[in-house]
Amino acid sequence: MSGWLAGKTVRLVGESDAICRALTTQGAHLVDVDDCDVLILVVPSPVKQLAHEIDHDGWRAVLDAGLDRCFLAARDFASSRRTIGRGGVIIFVAAPEQALGADHAAAIGGLGNLTKTLGVEWARDGIRVNSVQTFNTGDVLGSLVAYLASDYAAYVTGANVGIGLEDG
Protein backbone atom coordinates (compact mmCIF):
# COMPACT_ATOMS: atom_id res chain seq x y z
CA MET A 1 0.00 0.00 0.00
CA SER A 2 1.47 3.30 -1.07
CA GLY A 3 -1.26 5.34 0.59
CA TRP A 4 -4.88 6.09 -0.20
CA LEU A 5 -4.04 9.51 -1.56
CA ALA A 6 -0.81 8.87 -3.42
CA GLY A 7 -0.59 11.18 -6.41
CA LYS A 8 -3.39 13.44 -5.22
CA THR A 9 -3.10 17.12 -4.41
CA VAL A 10 -5.10 18.27 -1.41
CA ARG A 11 -5.84 21.75 -0.17
CA LEU A 12 -6.68 21.93 3.52
CA VAL A 13 -8.33 25.19 4.53
CA GLY A 14 -8.61 25.74 8.27
CA GLU A 15 -6.94 24.18 11.28
CA SER A 16 -6.69 20.46 11.94
CA ASP A 17 -3.41 18.80 12.84
CA ALA A 18 -5.01 15.35 12.78
CA ILE A 19 -6.35 15.78 9.25
CA CYS A 20 -3.04 17.21 8.09
CA ARG A 21 -1.17 14.22 9.57
CA ALA A 22 -3.54 11.64 8.08
CA LEU A 23 -3.39 13.21 4.63
CA THR A 24 0.40 13.19 4.69
CA THR A 25 0.50 9.61 6.01
CA GLN A 26 -1.74 8.51 3.15
CA GLY A 27 0.58 10.05 0.57
CA ALA A 28 -1.31 13.23 -0.30
CA HIS A 29 0.58 16.24 -1.60
CA LEU A 30 -0.65 19.24 0.36
CA VAL A 31 -0.93 22.42 -1.67
CA ASP A 32 -2.05 25.97 -1.06
CA VAL A 33 -3.44 26.76 -4.48
CA ASP A 34 -6.90 26.54 -6.02
CA ASP A 35 -5.78 23.89 -8.50
CA CYS A 36 -6.07 20.64 -6.50
CA ASP A 37 -7.85 17.26 -6.54
CA VAL A 38 -9.34 17.51 -3.08
CA LEU A 39 -10.62 20.53 -1.16
CA ILE A 40 -11.11 20.19 2.61
CA LEU A 41 -12.72 23.04 4.52
CA VAL A 42 -12.52 23.00 8.29
CA VAL A 43 -15.09 25.36 9.77
CA PRO A 44 -13.81 27.19 12.86
CA SER A 45 -15.96 26.68 15.96
CA PRO A 46 -17.40 29.95 17.21
CA VAL A 47 -17.65 30.82 20.89
CA LYS A 48 -20.91 29.46 22.29
CA GLN A 49 -23.33 32.24 23.14
CA LEU A 50 -27.02 32.38 23.89
CA ALA A 51 -28.99 33.40 20.82
CA HIS A 52 -30.33 36.63 22.30
CA GLU A 53 -26.83 37.69 23.23
CA ILE A 54 -25.35 37.33 19.73
CA ASP A 55 -25.07 40.67 17.95
CA HIS A 56 -25.79 40.83 14.26
CA ASP A 57 -22.18 41.29 13.21
CA GLY A 58 -21.19 38.24 15.21
CA TRP A 59 -24.10 36.28 13.76
CA ARG A 60 -23.08 37.23 10.23
CA ALA A 61 -19.44 36.29 10.84
CA VAL A 62 -20.40 32.76 11.89
CA LEU A 63 -22.74 32.29 8.94
CA ASP A 64 -20.08 33.69 6.66
CA ALA A 65 -17.42 31.24 7.88
CA GLY A 66 -19.66 28.22 8.33
CA LEU A 67 -21.87 28.49 5.29
CA ASP A 68 -21.28 31.29 2.77
CA ARG A 69 -17.53 30.85 2.37
CA CYS A 70 -17.89 27.07 2.24
CA PHE A 71 -20.40 27.34 -0.57
CA LEU A 72 -18.38 29.86 -2.54
CA ALA A 73 -15.15 27.89 -2.19
CA ALA A 74 -16.93 24.68 -3.24
CA ARG A 75 -18.53 26.43 -6.19
CA ASP A 76 -15.20 27.79 -7.43
CA PHE A 77 -13.46 24.46 -6.92
CA ALA A 78 -16.19 22.61 -8.82
CA SER A 79 -16.04 25.11 -11.67
CA SER A 80 -12.32 24.71 -12.10
CA ARG A 81 -12.54 20.91 -11.98
CA ARG A 82 -15.33 20.97 -14.55
CA THR A 83 -13.26 23.21 -16.81
CA ILE A 84 -10.45 20.69 -16.96
CA GLY A 85 -12.84 17.75 -17.17
CA ARG A 86 -11.65 16.16 -13.96
CA GLY A 87 -13.62 14.99 -10.97
CA GLY A 88 -12.74 16.00 -7.46
CA VAL A 89 -13.62 15.77 -3.79
CA ILE A 90 -14.98 18.34 -1.36
CA ILE A 91 -15.15 17.66 2.37
CA PHE A 92 -16.61 20.00 4.95
CA VAL A 93 -15.57 19.48 8.57
CA ALA A 94 -17.36 21.14 11.48
CA ALA A 95 -18.54 20.69 15.05
CA PRO A 96 -22.00 19.06 15.22
CA GLU A 97 -24.81 21.44 14.33
CA GLN A 98 -26.39 21.40 17.80
CA ALA A 99 -23.06 21.61 19.63
CA LEU A 100 -22.71 25.36 19.97
CA GLY A 101 -24.96 28.38 19.51
CA ALA A 102 -27.85 29.19 17.19
CA ASP A 103 -25.42 30.81 14.76
CA HIS A 104 -23.47 27.58 14.38
CA ALA A 105 -26.70 25.54 14.26
CA ALA A 106 -27.99 27.60 11.36
CA ALA A 107 -24.69 27.53 9.49
CA ILE A 108 -24.00 23.82 9.84
CA GLY A 109 -27.61 22.82 9.27
CA GLY A 110 -27.40 24.65 5.99
CA LEU A 111 -24.01 23.14 5.25
CA GLY A 112 -25.32 19.62 5.90
CA ASN A 113 -28.10 19.93 3.38
CA LEU A 114 -25.76 21.72 0.99
CA THR A 115 -23.57 18.62 1.22
CA LYS A 116 -26.46 16.40 0.12
CA THR A 117 -27.50 18.81 -2.59
CA LEU A 118 -24.11 19.46 -4.17
CA GLY A 119 -23.20 15.78 -3.92
CA VAL A 120 -26.00 15.04 -6.37
CA GLU A 121 -25.86 18.26 -8.38
CA TRP A 122 -22.22 17.63 -9.26
CA ALA A 123 -22.27 13.82 -9.27
CA ARG A 124 -21.88 13.53 -13.03
CA ASP A 125 -18.96 15.93 -12.95
CA GLY A 126 -17.28 13.26 -10.85
CA ILE A 127 -17.24 15.62 -7.89
CA ARG A 128 -18.09 14.08 -4.55
CA VAL A 129 -19.22 16.19 -1.60
CA ASN A 130 -19.31 14.91 1.98
CA SER A 131 -19.14 16.36 5.44
CA VAL A 132 -17.97 15.26 8.87
CA GLN A 133 -19.72 16.79 11.86
CA THR A 134 -17.95 15.88 15.04
CA PHE A 135 -16.46 16.92 18.36
CA ASN A 136 -13.52 14.64 17.60
CA THR A 137 -10.28 16.35 16.66
CA GLY A 138 -7.99 13.31 16.86
CA ASP A 139 -6.66 10.60 14.61
CA VAL A 140 -10.06 9.06 13.85
CA LEU A 141 -11.12 12.33 12.29
CA GLY A 142 -7.95 12.31 10.23
CA SER A 143 -8.50 8.74 9.04
CA LEU A 144 -12.15 9.33 8.23
CA VAL A 145 -11.42 12.46 6.22
CA ALA A 146 -8.56 10.73 4.39
CA TYR A 147 -10.90 7.85 3.53
CA LEU A 148 -13.58 10.21 2.22
CA ALA A 149 -10.95 12.01 0.15
CA SER A 150 -9.74 8.77 -1.44
CA ASP A 151 -11.03 6.68 -4.32
CA TYR A 152 -12.04 4.05 -1.78
CA ALA A 153 -15.02 6.31 -1.09
CA ALA A 154 -15.87 6.60 -4.80
CA TYR A 155 -19.49 5.61 -4.10
CA VAL A 156 -19.90 7.85 -1.05
CA THR A 157 -21.35 11.26 -1.80
CA GLY A 158 -23.85 13.50 -0.06
CA ALA A 159 -23.03 11.84 3.27
CA ASN A 160 -22.97 13.64 6.60
CA VAL A 161 -20.95 11.50 8.97
CA GLY A 162 -20.24 11.81 12.68
CA ILE A 163 -17.74 9.92 14.82
CA GLY A 164 -18.77 9.70 18.45
CA LEU A 165 -22.10 9.20 20.22
CA GLU A 166 -22.47 12.92 20.92
CA ASP A 167 -22.07 13.85 17.28
CA GLY A 168 -25.77 13.23 16.56
Place this chain on the structure above:
Amino acid sequence: MSVPSHHVVLRPPPFDQPPYPADTFAGQTVLVTGGGSGMGLAMALAFAQGGARVAIMGRSIERAEDGAAKVAATGAEVHAISGDVRQPDHVASAFDEAERVLGPVSLLANNAGANFPVLAENISVNAWNAVTRIAIDGTFLCSCELARRLIARGEGGAIVNNAAQYIWTGFPGDAHSAAAKTAQATMTRKLAREWAPFGLRVNAVAAGFFPHDSSVSGGRGGGIEPLQAMIPAGRTGSTWEFGWLAAMTCTPMLEGLTGQIIVQDGGESLRRSLLMPDFVPPRERVDGPWGWR
Protein backbone atom coordinates in the same frame (compact mmCIF):
# COMPACT_ATOMS: atom_id res chain seq x y z
CA MET B 1 -30.58 5.25 -21.50
CA SER B 2 -26.91 4.87 -20.79
CA VAL B 3 -24.56 7.27 -19.05
CA PRO B 4 -23.33 9.87 -21.59
CA SER B 5 -19.63 9.57 -22.34
CA HIS B 6 -18.84 13.10 -21.22
CA HIS B 7 -20.02 12.38 -17.68
CA VAL B 8 -17.32 11.56 -15.16
CA VAL B 9 -17.91 8.25 -13.39
CA LEU B 10 -15.70 7.55 -10.39
CA ARG B 11 -14.57 4.00 -9.61
CA PRO B 12 -12.94 2.37 -6.60
CA PRO B 13 -9.53 0.68 -6.64
CA PRO B 14 -9.65 -2.98 -7.76
CA PHE B 15 -10.46 -5.82 -5.36
CA ASP B 16 -6.82 -6.75 -4.83
CA GLN B 17 -6.00 -3.32 -3.35
CA PRO B 18 -7.84 -3.16 -0.01
CA PRO B 19 -7.60 0.08 1.98
CA TYR B 20 -5.94 -1.51 5.01
CA PRO B 21 -2.90 -3.76 5.63
CA ALA B 22 -3.25 -7.54 5.62
CA ASP B 23 -2.64 -7.76 9.38
CA THR B 24 -5.32 -5.24 10.40
CA PHE B 25 -7.53 -7.90 12.02
CA ALA B 26 -4.76 -10.40 12.76
CA GLY B 27 -5.74 -12.73 15.59
CA GLN B 28 -9.37 -11.68 15.46
CA THR B 29 -12.40 -13.68 14.40
CA VAL B 30 -15.41 -12.16 12.65
CA LEU B 31 -18.80 -13.81 12.40
CA VAL B 32 -20.72 -12.79 9.26
CA THR B 33 -24.40 -13.68 9.14
CA GLY B 34 -25.70 -14.48 5.69
CA GLY B 35 -22.08 -14.41 4.60
CA GLY B 36 -22.36 -17.10 1.95
CA SER B 37 -23.28 -14.80 -0.90
CA GLY B 38 -23.92 -11.24 -2.00
CA MET B 39 -23.23 -8.37 0.39
CA GLY B 40 -22.42 -10.74 3.26
CA LEU B 41 -19.81 -12.51 1.20
CA ALA B 42 -18.38 -9.11 0.25
CA MET B 43 -18.01 -8.30 3.95
CA ALA B 44 -16.50 -11.71 4.69
CA LEU B 45 -13.94 -11.20 1.91
CA ALA B 46 -13.12 -7.70 3.13
CA PHE B 47 -12.47 -8.89 6.69
CA ALA B 48 -10.39 -11.76 5.27
CA GLN B 49 -8.28 -9.27 3.30
CA GLY B 50 -7.53 -7.59 6.63
CA GLY B 51 -6.34 -10.86 8.12
CA ALA B 52 -9.40 -11.86 10.16
CA ARG B 53 -10.47 -15.45 10.66
CA VAL B 54 -13.96 -15.68 9.22
CA ALA B 55 -17.03 -17.59 10.42
CA ILE B 56 -19.86 -17.62 7.90
CA MET B 57 -23.29 -18.33 9.34
CA GLY B 58 -26.22 -19.09 7.07
CA ARG B 59 -29.50 -20.94 7.03
CA SER B 60 -28.27 -22.94 4.06
CA ILE B 61 -25.04 -24.74 4.90
CA GLU B 62 -24.42 -25.30 1.19
CA ARG B 63 -24.48 -21.59 0.50
CA ALA B 64 -22.36 -20.84 3.57
CA GLU B 65 -19.83 -23.42 2.39
CA ASP B 66 -19.80 -21.95 -1.12
CA GLY B 67 -18.99 -18.56 0.39
CA ALA B 68 -16.42 -20.07 2.72
CA ALA B 69 -14.62 -21.62 -0.26
CA LYS B 70 -14.36 -18.19 -1.88
CA VAL B 71 -13.03 -16.65 1.32
CA ALA B 72 -10.58 -19.54 1.76
CA ALA B 73 -9.22 -18.78 -1.70
CA THR B 74 -7.83 -15.51 -0.30
CA GLY B 75 -5.75 -17.56 2.12
CA ALA B 76 -7.90 -16.80 5.16
CA GLU B 77 -8.96 -19.27 7.84
CA VAL B 78 -12.69 -19.75 7.43
CA HIS B 79 -15.49 -21.92 8.78
CA ALA B 80 -19.08 -22.33 7.59
CA ILE B 81 -21.87 -22.73 10.14
CA SER B 82 -25.52 -23.59 9.63
CA GLY B 83 -28.00 -21.59 11.70
CA ASP B 84 -31.02 -19.29 11.76
CA VAL B 85 -30.36 -15.85 13.27
CA ARG B 86 -33.96 -15.69 14.52
CA GLN B 87 -33.38 -18.57 16.93
CA PRO B 88 -31.46 -17.68 20.11
CA ASP B 89 -30.19 -21.25 20.53
CA HIS B 90 -28.91 -21.32 16.94
CA VAL B 91 -27.10 -18.04 17.52
CA ALA B 92 -25.48 -19.24 20.75
CA SER B 93 -24.34 -22.49 19.21
CA ALA B 94 -23.02 -20.71 16.10
CA PHE B 95 -20.83 -18.53 18.33
CA ASP B 96 -19.74 -21.62 20.29
CA GLU B 97 -18.78 -23.40 17.09
CA ALA B 98 -16.99 -20.37 15.65
CA GLU B 99 -15.00 -19.90 18.85
CA ARG B 100 -14.14 -23.60 19.09
CA VAL B 101 -12.85 -23.75 15.52
CA LEU B 102 -11.44 -20.26 14.97
CA GLY B 103 -10.98 -18.62 18.37
CA PRO B 104 -12.82 -15.89 20.32
CA VAL B 105 -15.18 -13.80 18.18
CA SER B 106 -14.71 -10.04 18.59
CA LEU B 107 -16.16 -8.79 15.31
CA LEU B 108 -19.68 -9.23 13.94
CA ALA B 109 -21.25 -8.33 10.61
CA ASN B 110 -25.05 -8.45 10.73
CA ASN B 111 -25.93 -8.98 7.13
CA ALA B 112 -28.55 -11.75 7.10
CA GLY B 113 -31.62 -10.42 5.37
CA ALA B 114 -34.46 -11.38 3.13
CA ASN B 115 -36.14 -9.03 0.74
CA PHE B 116 -38.42 -9.12 -2.25
CA PRO B 117 -40.71 -6.55 -3.85
CA VAL B 118 -44.36 -7.07 -2.97
CA LEU B 119 -47.43 -4.90 -2.52
CA ALA B 120 -48.09 -4.19 1.14
CA GLU B 121 -51.56 -5.71 0.98
CA ASN B 122 -50.10 -8.93 -0.41
CA ILE B 123 -47.53 -9.44 2.32
CA SER B 124 -48.52 -12.62 4.14
CA VAL B 125 -47.98 -12.95 7.85
CA ASN B 126 -45.23 -15.45 7.11
CA ALA B 127 -43.48 -13.12 4.69
CA TRP B 128 -43.75 -10.19 7.09
CA ASN B 129 -42.37 -12.26 9.95
CA ALA B 130 -39.54 -13.66 7.86
CA VAL B 131 -38.26 -10.35 6.50
CA THR B 132 -38.67 -8.33 9.67
CA ARG B 133 -37.43 -10.93 12.12
CA ILE B 134 -34.30 -11.89 10.20
CA ALA B 135 -33.16 -8.26 10.21
CA ILE B 136 -34.59 -7.07 13.53
CA ASP B 137 -34.47 -10.12 15.81
CA GLY B 138 -31.41 -11.49 14.03
CA THR B 139 -29.40 -8.30 14.52
CA PHE B 140 -30.55 -8.03 18.13
CA LEU B 141 -29.84 -11.65 19.03
CA CYS B 142 -26.44 -11.86 17.33
CA SER B 143 -25.32 -8.49 18.69
CA CYS B 144 -26.34 -9.37 22.25
CA GLU B 145 -24.69 -12.78 22.01
CA LEU B 146 -21.42 -11.09 21.02
CA ALA B 147 -21.80 -8.39 23.69
CA ARG B 148 -22.37 -10.88 26.51
CA ARG B 149 -19.29 -12.85 25.51
CA LEU B 150 -17.07 -9.77 25.13
CA ILE B 151 -18.24 -8.20 28.37
CA ALA B 152 -17.63 -11.47 30.22
CA ARG B 153 -14.09 -11.59 28.82
CA GLY B 154 -13.50 -7.90 29.49
CA GLU B 155 -12.68 -7.28 25.83
CA GLY B 156 -13.87 -4.76 23.27
CA GLY B 157 -14.97 -5.39 19.72
CA ALA B 158 -16.92 -4.02 16.80
CA ILE B 159 -20.20 -4.68 15.03
CA VAL B 160 -21.20 -3.50 11.57
CA ASN B 161 -24.74 -3.72 10.25
CA ASN B 162 -25.77 -3.87 6.62
CA ALA B 163 -28.46 -1.21 6.48
CA ALA B 164 -30.06 0.23 3.37
CA GLN B 165 -30.22 3.68 1.84
CA TYR B 166 -34.04 3.60 1.99
CA ILE B 167 -34.10 3.67 5.81
CA TRP B 168 -34.67 7.42 5.65
CA THR B 169 -37.08 7.62 2.73
CA GLY B 170 -39.25 4.55 3.01
CA PHE B 171 -39.46 2.05 0.17
CA PRO B 172 -42.92 1.82 -1.43
CA GLY B 173 -43.33 -1.72 -2.71
CA ASP B 174 -41.01 -3.11 -0.02
CA ALA B 175 -42.84 -2.32 3.22
CA HIS B 176 -41.48 -5.25 5.19
CA SER B 177 -37.87 -4.46 4.39
CA ALA B 178 -38.40 -0.72 4.90
CA ALA B 179 -39.58 -1.36 8.46
CA ALA B 180 -36.96 -4.01 9.14
CA LYS B 181 -33.94 -2.08 7.92
CA THR B 182 -34.87 1.11 9.76
CA ALA B 183 -35.40 -0.82 12.98
CA GLN B 184 -31.92 -2.24 12.51
CA ALA B 185 -30.47 1.22 11.94
CA THR B 186 -32.07 2.81 15.01
CA MET B 187 -30.87 -0.19 17.00
CA THR B 188 -27.37 0.57 15.73
CA ARG B 189 -27.45 3.95 17.44
CA LYS B 190 -28.97 2.66 20.66
CA LEU B 191 -26.69 -0.37 21.03
CA ALA B 192 -23.66 1.84 20.36
CA ARG B 193 -24.68 4.01 23.28
CA GLU B 194 -25.26 1.06 25.61
CA TRP B 195 -22.04 -0.74 24.80
CA ALA B 196 -19.64 2.20 24.48
CA PRO B 197 -18.57 1.77 28.13
CA PHE B 198 -17.55 -1.81 27.28
CA GLY B 199 -15.45 -0.85 24.27
CA LEU B 200 -17.86 -2.44 21.83
CA ARG B 201 -18.53 -0.24 18.80
CA VAL B 202 -21.62 -0.50 16.59
CA ASN B 203 -21.95 1.13 13.16
CA ALA B 204 -23.89 0.59 9.96
CA VAL B 205 -23.48 1.19 6.27
CA ALA B 206 -26.64 2.37 4.54
CA ALA B 207 -25.95 0.74 1.23
CA GLY B 208 -27.44 1.63 -2.11
CA PHE B 209 -27.63 -0.83 -4.98
CA PHE B 210 -24.74 -3.27 -5.22
CA PRO B 211 -25.78 -5.92 -7.76
CA HIS B 212 -24.63 -9.48 -7.13
CA ASP B 213 -25.64 -12.98 -8.14
CA SER B 214 -28.46 -13.19 -5.61
CA SER B 215 -29.84 -9.64 -6.02
CA VAL B 216 -33.61 -9.61 -5.91
CA SER B 217 -33.98 -7.00 -8.59
CA GLY B 218 -30.74 -6.76 -10.46
CA GLY B 219 -30.83 -9.55 -12.95
CA ARG B 220 -33.97 -9.04 -14.93
CA GLY B 221 -34.93 -7.11 -18.03
CA GLY B 222 -31.99 -5.49 -19.73
CA GLY B 223 -29.60 -6.17 -16.89
CA ILE B 224 -28.22 -3.37 -14.77
CA GLU B 225 -27.55 -0.91 -17.59
CA PRO B 226 -30.72 1.17 -16.97
CA LEU B 227 -29.91 1.28 -13.26
CA GLN B 228 -26.48 2.73 -13.88
CA ALA B 229 -27.97 5.73 -15.65
CA MET B 230 -30.57 6.28 -12.95
CA ILE B 231 -28.02 6.75 -10.18
CA PRO B 232 -26.31 10.16 -9.78
CA ALA B 233 -22.87 8.51 -9.55
CA GLY B 234 -23.50 6.99 -12.98
CA ARG B 235 -23.07 3.42 -11.83
CA THR B 236 -24.23 0.84 -9.32
CA GLY B 237 -21.89 -0.02 -6.47
CA SER B 238 -19.17 -2.67 -6.53
CA THR B 239 -19.66 -5.21 -3.77
CA TRP B 240 -16.04 -4.99 -2.64
CA GLU B 241 -16.19 -1.23 -2.00
CA PHE B 242 -19.16 -1.92 0.28
CA GLY B 243 -17.28 -4.73 2.02
CA TRP B 244 -14.29 -2.48 2.54
CA LEU B 245 -16.28 0.35 4.11
CA ALA B 246 -18.09 -2.12 6.37
CA ALA B 247 -14.82 -3.68 7.51
CA MET B 248 -13.14 -0.26 7.77
CA THR B 249 -15.61 0.82 10.46
CA CYS B 250 -14.22 -2.04 12.60
CA THR B 251 -10.53 -1.21 12.14
CA PRO B 252 -8.35 0.36 14.86
CA MET B 253 -7.88 3.19 12.37
CA LEU B 254 -11.46 4.23 13.08
CA GLU B 255 -11.40 3.32 16.79
CA GLY B 256 -13.84 5.74 18.37
CA LEU B 257 -16.26 5.66 15.47
CA THR B 258 -19.54 4.39 16.91
CA GLY B 259 -23.27 4.86 16.53
CA GLN B 260 -22.79 6.04 12.95
CA ILE B 261 -24.78 5.15 9.86
CA ILE B 262 -22.74 5.92 6.78
CA VAL B 263 -24.62 6.19 3.52
CA GLN B 264 -22.89 4.67 0.49
CA ASP B 265 -25.28 4.88 -2.41
CA GLY B 266 -23.78 7.07 -5.13
CA GLY B 267 -26.33 9.77 -4.28
CA GLU B 268 -29.25 7.51 -5.20
CA SER B 269 -31.42 8.32 -2.17
CA LEU B 270 -30.81 12.06 -2.52
CA ARG B 271 -31.86 12.35 -6.12
CA ARG B 272 -34.60 14.87 -6.55
CA SER B 273 -35.69 17.00 -9.50
CA LEU B 274 -38.39 19.54 -10.06
CA LEU B 275 -39.35 17.47 -13.06
CA MET B 276 -39.53 13.76 -12.38
CA PRO B 277 -41.32 10.91 -14.10
CA ASP B 278 -45.01 10.72 -13.17
CA PHE B 279 -45.59 8.95 -9.89
CA VAL B 280 -46.83 5.41 -10.44
CA PRO B 281 -48.14 3.60 -7.37
CA PRO B 282 -46.45 0.25 -6.79
CA ARG B 283 -49.79 -1.44 -7.51
CA GLU B 284 -49.74 -0.09 -11.04
CA ARG B 285 -46.17 -0.94 -11.89
CA VAL B 286 -46.30 -4.58 -10.91
CA ASP B 287 -46.55 -5.60 -14.55
CA GLY B 288 -44.42 -2.84 -16.01
CA PRO B 289 -40.66 -2.59 -16.53
CA TRP B 290 -38.93 -3.74 -13.33
CA GLY B 291 -42.24 -5.06 -12.06
CA TRP B 292 -42.21 -8.34 -10.25
CA ARG B 293 -45.10 -10.37 -11.62
